[in-house]
Amino acid sequence: MLNDTLPRYFDPRKYASNEVSLTGTIALSEFKELAVLLASNKGDVIVSLNFKVDEDRRYIANGNIKAQVEMVCQRCMKPAPYSIDTELSLAFVYDEEHAKSLPAEYDPVIMTDGEVILAEMLEEELILALPVVAYHEESGCNPIALKYASSTDEAADDEQKPNPFSILAELKAK
Secondary structure: OOOOOOOOEEHHHHHHHHOEEEEEEEHHHHHHHHHHHOEOOOOOEEEEEEEOOOOOOOOEEEEEEEEEEEOOOOOOOOOEEEEEEEEEEEEEEHHHHHHHHOOOEEEEEEEEEOOOEEEHHHHHHHHHOOOOOOOHHHEEEEHHHHHHHHOOOOOOOOOOOOOOHHHHHHHHHH
């Protein structure tokens, strides 16, 4: 649930014009799409956003989000902790056309009827901050899983393997 200091919906134009700062927490259980990617939805997301109007009259927000989440380790299939600490630089636009004209430093957020749902906006950023594949530190996984997941081959590198085309070379010599 959103805590008392964070609104569910907000008008970025109003917040930027008044240079509002938001700080608070949101429970991970509020993020339904993110929960599908995690091993557990226990914990909180710490949010800090500062709204303003930049020199080009864009409505922007800068800040960060932090969370400690658990993802499924792809070596041992057990929960693996992962820390998210992402800096945000957002610009609020009315449509896709305006989003294309933003400088690369800003991530676009499209306003629907002038309002933005805070949890949905943050959920997208959290999903983008997750690794594609999660692993424990090598010492944290099941030793049997490490043996099979190891990228090193136990065969000696200097061992000569027979060339499958050596028979053709012999036939050609005859």
